[in-house]
Amino acid sequence: MSLQGELRLQVGGFVLDTGPFTVPLQGVTVLFGPSGCGKTTLLRAIAGLEKDVQGRLSFAGQHWLDAGRAVRAVDRRVGFVFQGAALFPHLNVEQNLAYAQRRSGGTVAERNAVVERVGIQPLLRRSVAQLSGGEAQRVAIGRALLTKPQLLCLDEPLSGLDWQARDALLDLVDELAHESALPILYVTHSAAEVERLASRVAFMQQGRIVAVESFQHALSQPRSPLFEQDGPTTVFEGHQERGEREDLRCFVTHSGLRILLPPLAAEQRGGTRSRLRILARDVGVALQPLDGISIQNQIPARIITLEPYRFGRVLLSLETEPGDRLYSEITQLSAERLALAPGQTVYALVKSVALIR
Amino acid sequence: MSALSTLDWLALALTAQVAATTTLALLLLSTPLAWAIVRMRSRLRVVIEAAVALPLVLPPTVLGFYLLILMNPEGALTQALRALGFDGQLSFGFSGLVLASVIYSLPFAVQPLVHAFEAVPRNLLDAATTLGAGRWDRFRSVVIPLSRRGFLTAATLSFAHTVGEFGVVLMVGGNIPGSTQMVSIAIYDHVEALEYSQAHGLSLVMLIFAMVVLSAVYAINRRLVVRP
Numbered sequence: 001m002s003l004q005g006e007l008r009l010q011v012g013g014f015v016l017d018t019g020p021f022t023v024p025l026q027g028v029t030v031l032f033g034p035s036g037c038g039k040t041t042l043l044r045a046i047a048g049l050e051k052d053v054q055g056r057l058s059f060a061g062q063h064w065l066d067a068g069r070a071v072r073a074v075d076r077r078v079g080f081v082f083q084g085a086a087l088f089p090h091l092n093v094e095q096n097l098a099y100a101q102r103r104s105g106g107t108v109a110e111r112n113a114v115v116e117r118v119g120i121q122p123l124l125r126r127s128v129a130q131l132s133g134g135e136a137q138r139v140a141i142g143r144a145l146l147t148k149p150q151l152l153c154l155d156e157p158l159s160g161l162d163w164q165a166r167d168a169l170l171d172l173v174d175e176l177a178h179e180s181a182l183p184i185l186y187v188t189h190s191a192a193e194v195e196r197l198a199s200r201v202a203f204m205q206q207g208r209i210v211a212v213e214s215f216q217h218a219l220s221q222p223r224s225p226l227f228e229q230d231g232p233t234t235v236f237e238g239h240q241e242r243g244e245r246e247d248l249r250c251f252v253t254h255s256g257l258r259i260l261l262p263p264l265a266a267e268q269r270g271g272t273r274s275r276l277r278i279l280a281r282d283v284g285v286a287l288q289p290l291d292g293i294s295i296q297n298q299i300p301a302r303i304i305t306l307e308p309y310r311f312g313r314v315l316l317s318l319e320t321e322p323g324d325r326l327y328s329e330i331t332q333l334s335a336e337r338l339a340l341a342p343g344q345t346v347y348a349l350v351k352s353v354a355l356i357r
Numbered sequence: 358m359s360a361l362s363t364l365d366w367l368a369l370a371l372t373a374q375v376a377a378t379t380t381l382a383l384l385l386l387s388t389p390l391a392w393a394i395v396r397m398r399s400r401l402r403v404v405i406e407a408a409v410a411l412p413l414v415l416p417p418t419v420l421g422f423y424l425l426i427l428m429n430p431e432g433a434l435t436q437a438l439r440a441l442g443f444d445g446q447l448s449f450g451f452s453g454l455v456l457a458s459v460i461y462s463l464p465f466a467v468q469p470l471v472h473a474f475e476a477v478p479r480n481l482l483d484a485a486t487t488l489g490a491g492r493w494d495r496f497r498s499v500v501i502p503l504s505r506r507g508f509l510t511a512a513t514l515s516f517a518h519t520v521g522e523f524g525v526v527l528m529v530g531g532n533i534p535g536s537t538q539m540v541s542i543a544i545y546d547h548v549e550a551l552e553y554s555q556a557h558g559l560s561l562v563m564l565i566f567a568m569v570v571l572s573a574v575y576a577i578n579r580r581l582v583v584r585p
Contacts, residue, residue, distance in 0.1 A: 048486075049483050049486065049487070073486045074486060074490070078487060080483070080487040082480050082484060084480070086478070086480040086481055086483070088499060089481075089503070090503055099488055100488040103494075104489055144487070144488075147488055147489055
């Protein structure tokens with residue numbers, strides 16, 4: 001089950017020429033790339049919203065575009081959440097939802113279920129103009145779900161929202177992806193959204209799909225475009241457990257590595273499918289475990305690679321005992337003084353972690 | 358009002374009838390025309406828009422003159438209509454007045470609709486598409502409701518412009534009292550004949566009517582505002 005194709009399209013002076021691509025239809029695939037690289041255009045072409053698209057496209061064996069014959073957008077059953085929500089201003093919230101539900105032959109009971117799911121019960125009688133940005137996107141997601149889509153596309157749904165609204169919507173998208181088999185294509189230029197949501201990442205550059213990689217594989221590339229803003233980052237997937245002390249919680253990765261969590265972070269999220277984010281620059285190394293230091297997470301690890309990074313710094317790729325990878329960014333000077341070399345065992349000192357899911 | 362003669366009342370009735378019919382015909386004609394103009398990508402759009410705007414620029418007598426020739430009882434248009442079962446005459450009759458008014462007022466209906474249609478955000482149409490609405494469904498369920506003020510403006514301007522028309526209806530209708538004489542011409546005739554009391558009567562009726570209609574239109578217009 002995959003979305004396969006190769007699309008070419010010219011819009012004004014911009015040329016989209018994806019090259020051949022295959023995207024598995026499972027979980028959240030994030031289309032990631034700088035502004036103007038053609039993410040939105042690609043998403044619209046997949047949904048059938050662009051005219052004069054050349055090439056081929058098939059969705060789970062259905063030929064959506066083949067030899068100049070295109071399946072109409074209406075017949076593709078792609079749910080689409082637009083930047084800015086695109087709710088109908090002449091209809092209230094409930095009528096916006098009914099618009100989609102009637103045209104997909106759904107029942108009122110199904111509509112109520114979606115209303116419940118996306119949490120917009122109190123908004124139903126409101127006019128669209130009275131919604132906050134976050135509320136409008138929630139309604140837009142509900143409306144898209146009511147088309148009974150076989151694919152859900154979200155085009156930068158968080159742009160222009162405050163952080164609380166972003167946080168809540170990211171949770172919603174993540175939950176939707178997890179609890180249903182609905183594949184999601186999500187466009188963003190924010191690495192933070194990728195780290196929070198992605199099952200895999202499709203990297204785009206100047207109208208081309210450069211690579212489609214699993215999330216962990218994308219993170220294993222020190223030069224990944226994901227790291228342009230915050231530098232290399234480790235994201236562990238796992239769950240939370242009670243720590244040795246009653247008041248402290250612990251993050252346990254899939255391979256069993258335990259990391260102590262600061263109390264506040266643990267309170268914010270309690271999921272069983274958590275993600276923990278550690279910036280390489282927040283990880284130092286020591287040759288032996290240290291006493292008399294505030295840093296509690298001291299993880300024994302082996303140096304796999306050691307390479308010069310930017311600004312006179314060195315990036316260490318560490319492998320922890322159970323087999324997790326962890327980045328550490330230190331200065332060239334430190335690396336020389338400690339005489340670090342691949343194969344050596346060190347203690348990774350993790351100064352700060354963030355539970356992002 | 359006793360100053361008004363039967364012929365005056367007939368002129369009022371005819372004017373109302375012509376204006377109403379013209380407005381209805383214009384809305385039916387202009388809606389697809391305006392939509393076609395908005396969707397048109399080719400350079401032909403400029404030519405079509407210019408053609409629609411012609412009546413704004415041409416002296417009504419020029420338009421009336423051409424229309425009169427077009428409506429010649431022995432001409433191609435009348436003959437073609439006869440073949441379709443029309444048994445009257447276009448010039449100096451009701452159908453001719455309506456046809457002339459439709460052409461003369463065309464820009465007053467088309468332009469507000471073009472502006473209204475163009476103001477419908479493209480992403481709302483895309484949204485409707487992804488929600489399963491086909492071409493006609495999108496037009497009916499998104500474009501028309503969001504263009505309500507455009508329709509109101511188009512209808513008001515068409516009606517008002519037809520009521521106030523002089524040159525064209527004079528040329529095409531021929532100013533036959535009780536048959537093709539419209540109010541504007543009747544008032545002119547009264548003034549020419551120094552029948553000021555009748556001119557006063559008709560003018561007052563028109564003034565009050567215009568004020569009432571415009572007030573109603575503005576009141577409705579306020580209620581139709583859709584905040585994006």
